[in-house]
Amino acid sequence: xxxxxxxxxxxxxxxxxxxxxxFDRLIADDSRVEPADWMPDAYRKTLTRQMAQHAHSxxxxxxxxxxxITRAPSLKRKAILTAKVQDEAxxxxxxxxxxxxxxxxxxxxxxxxxxxxAKYSSIFNYPARYWADMGAxxxxxxxxxxxxxxxxxxxxxxPYGRAMVRICKEESFHQRQGWEILYSLSHGTPAQKQMxxxxxxxxYAPALQMFGPPDDQSPNSQQSMDWNIKxxxxxxxxQRFVDMIVPQAEALGLTLPDPDxxxxxxxxxxxxxxxxxxxxxxxxxxxxxxxxxxxxxxREAHEQxxxxxxxxxxxxxxxxxxxxxVA
Ligand SMILES: [Fe+2]
Ligand SMILES: [Fe+2]
Numbered sequence: 001x002x003x004x005x006x007x008x009x010x011x012x013x014x015x016x017x018x019x020x021x022x023f024d025r026l027i028a029d030d031s032r033v034e035p036a037d038w039m040p041d042a043y044r045k046t047l048t049r050q051m052a053q054h055a056h057s058x059x060x061x062x063x064x065x066x067x068x069i070t071r072a073p074s075l076k077r078k079a080i081l082t083a084k085v086q087d088e089a090x091x092x093x094x095x096x097x098x099x100x101x102x103x104x105x106x107x108x109x110x111x112x113x114x115x116x117x118a119k120y121s122s123i124f125n126y127p128a129r130y131w132a133d134m135g136a137x138x139x140x141x142x143x144x145x146x147x148x149x150x151x152x153x154x155x156x157x158x159p160y161g162r163a164m165v166r167i168c169k170e171e172s173f174h175q176r177q178g179w180e181i182l183y184s185l186s187h188g189t190p191a192q193k194q195m196x197x198x199x200x201x202x203x204y205a206p207a208l209q210m211f212g213p214p215d216d217q218s219p220n221s222q223q224s225m226d227w228n229i230k231x232x233x234x235x236x237x238x239q240r241f242v243d244m245i246v247p248q249a250e251a252l253g254l255t256l257p258d259p260d261x262x263x264x265x266x267x268x269x270x271x272x273x274x275x276x277x278x279x280x281x282x283x284x285x286x287x288x289x290x291x292x293x294x295x296x297x298x299r300e301a302h303e304q305x306x307x308x309x310x311x312x313x314x315x316x317x318x319x320x321x322x323x324x325x326v327a
Pocket of ligand 2 (some may be wrong): 088142170171174
């Protein structure tokens with residue numbers, strides 16, 4: 001489904017110019033672009049890639065946590081973690097649906113993911129080793145996701161912005177549940193506090209890298225900002241996140257593993273140390289500790305779900321036949 005006037009018969013350059021002018025005005029007015037509106041191919045392509053990557057991240061991101069559902073330390077923790085992992089599946093589904101309105105079918109996006117062609121958030125290629133990791137993932141990873149996603153509620157593409165509103169509400173529950181797990185552990189036995197600190201030590205830097213490479217190594221960011229897809233640069237969002245979590249870490253009684261972290265009176269922000277970008281790019285390219293395992297598991301789940309897709313398709317055909325008979 002594309003509504004690109006360049007693909008419609010009988011349109012001339014005049015129509016294209018008018019369509020472009022209408023699109024430019026929507027963006028200048030900070031209005032919304034909807035699926036039926038004409039949009040430049042590059043805008044469609046950029047959004048499709050970003051929304052599909054976002055959907056893939058939600059779906060792959062279920063794995064490190066789902067792995068802990070059976071080992072949650074109490075029935076209450078198990079119920080909360082199950083609800084959280086189900087929320088992430090829901091986020092993936094909203095986002096695939098929103099991305100499909102740009103013309104790429106979901107099975108194509110799925111194929112790109114399981115073939116290893118599509119990217120997803122680098123953080124999910126790190127293993128979740130201990131129960132405290134569920135706390136650190138909720139607090140840091142969902143916390144970084146909120147910083148990233150709240151501005152996306154105002155994204156110029158309507159279906160993406162609207163999907164983000166509900167997703168952000170659920171992400172804030174995720175962050176609180178993670179913070180609460182860490183709070184219980186950091187106020188528990190010395191061994192529990194140590195487990196919480198260890199989880200934060202391992203996940204802090206990868207969480208900061210969730211905002212993407214530094215601005216000077218992120219060449220497409222400016223275009224996304226000009227199109228009102230992104231509202232803040234990677235470095236601005238990363239700074240916002242650091243400023244948010246420093247007081248939260250103090251309240252937890254845990255330290256953040258960065259000797260360069262200190263308040264800068266002049267800037268009114270926390271300064272923080274350089275991140276290991278070589279590691280980040282290696283993980284993105286598929287060389288993180290859990291990349292192979294994550295994709296393997298996703299492929300397996302996709303194969304095992306084939307009968308559900310076939311049954312749903314057969315049911316849809318049956319319903320359509322019944323509806324046409326009634327009509
Ligand atoms: Fe999510
Ligand atoms: Fe989440």
